[in-house]
Amino acid sequence: MNVGDALPPLEIEVTRTLIVAGALASRDYQDVHHDPEAARRKGSPDIFMNILTTNGLVGRYLTDHFGPTAVLRKVAVRLGAPNYPGDTLVLRGRVEAVDGETAVVRVTGDNGIGRHVSGTVTVTVPAGGAR
Amino acid sequence: MSARTRDSLGGRAAVVGIGATEFSKDSGRSELRLAAEAVRAALDDAGLTPADVDGLVTFTMDTSPEITVAQACGMGELSFFSRVHYGGGAACATVQQAALAVATGVAEVVVCYRAFNERSGRRFGSGVRHREPSAEGAALGWTLPFGLLTPASWVAMAAQRYLYTYGLTPEEAFGPVAVTARRHAAANPAAYFHGRPITLADHAASRWIAEPLRLLDCCQETDGGQALVVTSVERARDLPRPPAVIAAAAQGAGRAQEQMTSFYRDDLTGLPEMGVVARQLWRTSGLAPADIEVGILYDHFSPFVLMQLEEFGFCAPGEAAGFVAADRLPLNTHGGQLGEAYLHGMNGVAEAVRQLRGTSVNQVPGASRVLVTAGTGVPTSGLVLTAQG
């Protein structure tokens, strides 16, 4: 775990199922995450992924990479281009700072439209825990 | 069948005049005017006048009818007028038609022309979204609903198979074709890319258009006109320029031939229709690949240059990329359609004539036997032109 290390990218197929199931798993019943007609009335071409799902995927991306002993300390994300059904989200990460067992990883997620998410994750990886 | 026996057209007629407009992104004038300018320039070059012309040949795709060009150029009666179909596949066939007319006495002086505002007007590269339900329209209709809509994409389907079959990357296979064309164009003041050569790295870095084709694998869509004057070798003797004798001229269509979408036959790694042309040209001219000093091979997209070299037997299947990279044959010395201009192949015939006259900007010393081909991926045509010997 060194500054500048790149995490291998993670591709997520943004299916309609993922969007709807992610919204429900996070108890988010905003209609724009499950009802295409309602989404269109609100200026969106289709339903789109909710922020909790994106947040969860970013968290998964980090713990997938650093292993089950890794502990997330902070996750800060900003959303840009929405994740619409049929798109592919590609998460990428790079270690930005390391302080002992704790690292700050800059994460981006791009889809076919542009940058869906950018943010930073602070994660503690006990010695020997990092792959 | 002429595809099987030597024909009797070889050596009967010659290209005696060439003329073109400038090649640009926006001509600022009508396609008819471009055609008339090119025809007049070609007649001047030949030392002939519009009154000498009794035949005209163009492409079915051309928007300027023979009778209208005749009026605009001050020609009189025509005894022969003809058009050839299948886009750029018509290029060398217009000369074949002219030669047939001249050899049989149907006409004495025939001008072949092609002029369009293909850049500032309707660009072929902008694709097709609709076709009428004719047999021809229906043939393309099998691909349209799926988004296979552009010439680059139709070529890319075969190019992908070629790379797969021979284990090549797009960069190593197609890069040398683009670099060679642009090297020649760089020295050609008439070329669109005059003074702008590229490297293999430039090619590899250019953006995808229809994978595996990149931007630098695609020709430069152009406004312009090109004309060629054909007459008998006897009459050519009295004219000022050295004639480019039509040693052989051929058309070719393969089995299960389509226009740009011959996806349903063979292995997609060759151009069987060009194979038909090649057999006839070699047979009628009595020449072989080793006799050819300059190759002007239709290059609207780089991959089909490789397949043509293989169909003509310049090298074995799968070896053309290395053949081009090693500069084994001077190729597309005007810069090709990748570098000079996309004039539906007619500018390539003019370059062959210049090579035989000794006036090319990239002259091959003493060139006396030149191969020229027409549009690829479609029913096509070819010429072997030779210096008077």
Add this chain to the structure above:
Amino acid sequence: MGDDDGLDDDLHARLKGYEGRPSTVAGAGRDPVNAPMIRHWCEVLGDTNPAYTGPGATAPPTMLQAWIMAGLSPHTGRARPYEELLALLDEAGCTSIVATDCEQEYLRPLRPGDEVTYDSVIESVSPRKTTKLGTGYFVTTRTDVRVGPDLVGTHRFRVLKYAPARRPAKPPERRPRPVVNRDNAGFWEGVRDHRLLLQRCADCAGLRFPWLPGCADCGCPDWDTVDACGEGTVFSYVVLHHPPFPAFEPPYAIGLVELAEGVRMVSNVVGVPYDKVRIGMPVRLEFRRYDDELVLPVFKGVTA
């Protein structure tokens, strides 16, 4: 997005008055932290981290907000200032809401059985901004989540509350139509019935595609049809990047599919990212409806 500078924005002045005031007081999670919700979450996100299962399991930290979502039931503890703020925005036409930023800090893991409570404060309200979705205001709240007296996490959340941009009522772009004539109408009738029909020569029994009124091998004009079994492989493919066309979003893959019966057809390879399509990839026929008139036979990539 951009500031609507220079606009006289009385509303913003009123909204700013809510900064620093509570948005939730003594809210309580609807359910204790629990294994079923954790399992659903992990299942949906494809998160196989063993830390989230079995004895001693913790909840994924990023579920923090999920424990305090109101769902379809009324909010508990929603404070009056926040209700007023939302009402002002609704009255101004900013009836839609979308989340834009989330910053969470996790002080200790949550475990099944933990009962969370929370308090939120309105941190800031932005000036009026115009975005692709519409014009509105970014509202930032900060939530402290506790279990008993212990602060277990903080959650800063920014939403855009906006008036949806009016989109010109434009009919959706449609794919190019098949070119149907008397020679091939039978094929497209078959497609409508979810059948992929190949022509079979009445004389030499050769199968052919595309449809033509005669056999390219023997010239026989008579034929019947057989149903393709639907299995095939990618014989070649193109990834279209440029130019873009209505109803297609580049990059996309178009395959030349060789059917098990030996004939080829151009179609789309679906269910596989465009950059994962390969020559030799097995594919299986399916029928997709693209609009009220158009059904197409497409091929789903079969990945190992």
